[in-house]
Amino acid sequence: MEQIKHIFKKEFKTYFISPIAYIVISIFLLIIGWLFFSTFFLNRQANMSRFFSMLPITFSFVIPAITMRLFSEEINVGTYEILLTLPVTFRDIIVGKFLASVAFVGIMLAPTLVYAISITFIGNLDWGPVIGGYLGALLLGAGYCAIGLLTSSITRNQVVAFIIGMTVCFFLTLLTDFMLYFLPDTFVEFFQHLSANYHFRNIAKGVVDSRDILYFASLSFIALYVANLVMQEKK
Amino acid sequence: MINVEHLTKYYGDLCAVDDVSFEINKGEILGLLGPNGAGKTTIYRILTGYLTPTSGTIKVKDYNIIDHFLEIKGLIGYLPENAPIYHDMLVFDYLNFVADIRGVAKDKKLTHIKELADLCNLNEVMHKTVEELSKGYRQRVGIAHALMGDPEILVLDEPTSGLDPNQIAETRDIIKRIGKQKTIVFSTHILSEAEATCDRMVIINQGKIVANDKLSDLKKSLKEDSFENIFRTLTREN
Numbered sequence: 001m002e003q004i005k006h007i008f009k010k011e012f013k014t015y016f017i018s019p020i021a022y023i024v025i026s027i028f029l030l031i032i033g034w035l036f037f038s039t040f041f042l043n044r045q046a047n048m049s050r051f052f053s054m055l056p057i058t059f060s061f062v063i064p065a066i067t068m069r070l071f072s073e074e075i076n077v078g079t080y081e082i083l084l085t086l087p088v089t090f091r092d093i094i095v096g097k098f099l100a101s102v103a104f105v106g107i108m109l110a111p112t113l114v115y116a117i118s119i120t121f122i123g124n125l126d127w128g129p130v131i132g133g134y135l136g137a138l139l140l141g142a143g144y145c146a147i148g149l150l151t152s153s154i155t156r157n158q159v160v161a162f163i164i165g166m167t168v169c170f171f172l173t174l175l176t177d178f179m180l181y182f183l184p185d186t187f188v189e190f191f192q193h194l195s196a197n198y199h200f201r202n203i204a205k206g207v208v209d210s211r212d213i214l215y216f217a218s219l220s221f222i223a224l225y226v227a228n229l230v231m232q233e234k235k
Numbered sequence: 236m237i238n239v240e241h242l243t244k245y246y247g248d249l250c251a252v253d254d255v256s257f258e259i260n261k262g263e264i265l266g267l268l269g270p271n272g273a274g275k276t277t278i279y280r281i282l283t284g285y286l287t288p289t290s291g292t293i294k295v296k297d298y299n300i301i302d303h304f305l306e307i308k309g310l311i312g313y314l315p316e317n318a319p320i321y322h323d324m325l326v327f328d329y330l331n332f333v334a335d336i337r338g339v340a341k342d343k344k345l346t347h348i349k350e351l352a353d354l355c356n357l358n359e360v361m362h363k364t365v366e367e368l369s370k371g372y373r374q375r376v377g378i379a380h381a382l383m384g385d386p387e388i389l390v391l392d393e394p395t396s397g398l399d400p401n402q403i404a405e406t407r408d409i410i411k412r413i414g415k416q417k418t419i420v421f422s423t424h425i426l427s428e429a430e431a432t433c434d435r436m437v438i439i440n441q442g443k444i445v446a447n448d449k450l451s452d453l454k455k456s457l458k459e460d461s462f463e464n465i466f467r468t469l470t471r472e473n
């Protein structure tokens with residue numbers, strides 16, 4: 001536990017030393033703000049459902065950009081050797097880095113609370129779906145961070161890590177949406193349980209079901225576990 | 236203190252270390268020498284838990300590298316070749332991080348970092364980022380990193396490569412000074428340096444040990460007085 005804390009602290013700090021953090025946060029806020037507010041007043045509804053419905057697709061490319069350096073950079077620069085020869089286990093390293101990236105997603109989401117607050121001035125905001133939405137956003141963020149961490153562990157090239165991570169996240173986001181058109185309903189029903197977007201929508205409705213939480217927990221766990229295997233294999 | 240037993244490591248088809256056995260005694264300064272690509276770094280990487288051997292093992296005290304790598308990592312301070320250090324961190328932050336990971340007690344941490352900064356002459360650069368540092372300073376940060384938490388064993392992979400003659404002398408000085416209480420394994424391509432610092436030499440070539448002796452005994456047995464000639468005879472290809 002101690003070691004995880006130290007790795008977490010270092011990784012979290014490193015985000016804010018480099019300009020990447022500020023660039024990613026700005027781009028995220030710009031895009032999500034535009035997607036949300038461009039149609040907000042047309043809908044004439046005081047809710048954030050539009051904001052949350054755009055989150056999975058936005059996260060699909062923003063989060064791999066956050067996680068791409070986690071391992072790729074270390075392998076490329078050679079600090080990976082330093083890290084691995086310190087008295088820490090693979091688990092400490094992976095969990096520490098993972099939690100740091102999830103915390104970063106939290107920081108990135110925090111400014112969007114302003115949207116919720118400003119909506120309360122123009123209408124009656126139902127806080128249930130908003131709280132559910134943010135909980136879902138963190139869970140979704142955690143799942144995508146784990147995937148990004150995994151793709152970062154397999155290559156020394158950050159761009160490759162980003163592209164593979166983005167592809168996997170896009171796939172999980174669009175899994176049911178694009179299959180609706182050419183697959184029979186029974187298949188769609190089965191596959192939608194694998195879709196991150198489906199589970200996120202459930203939570204974002206304000207209904208917190210253990211199945212949806214379990215989905216994101218297992219997604220994260222599996223990705224981190226595979227990252228552990230990748231590191232083991234590299235030894 | 237350290238027993239290397241029938242250590243073998245393959246990278247795919249390439250045999251980097253081939254059935255190597257030797258021991259390192261407590262308090263000894265051992266020079267692990269050999270041409271580039273001989274397998275020195277691979278042995279260090281296995282010893283420090285970065286790689287796993289294909290077969291054979293290394294024992295440190297009673298710990299086995301395969302089952303107790305965490306304990307062994309705690310005993311060893313390691314300076315990898317070229318000191319790859321997080322280039323965007325401040326030197327102080329970096330040393331602080333290593334101190335935390337190595338479990339240096341909170342109340343002693345600052346004094347310990349200060350001690351090492353004094354020993355390695357780092358006081359002027361503590362608040363610079365690592366990427367701003369010259370090669371010599373970076374190497375010294377690497378040595379401070381290896382010494383953090385006062386480990387019993389030091390493994391230094393070419394600690395003087397790329398340094399100027401003054402820095403080499405300084406580094407050698409540091410190694411000699413700390414070597415009195417520690418077990419040290421290090422490698423270098425500067426033979427006079429090995430001659431001046433090492434108690435014993437293990438020379439490897441193409442993954443195999445070709446000599447393991449005190450330099451004086453090597454000179455006697457090969458009837459050759461120049462270490463350079465000895466090295467070249469032993470490690471000449473075929």
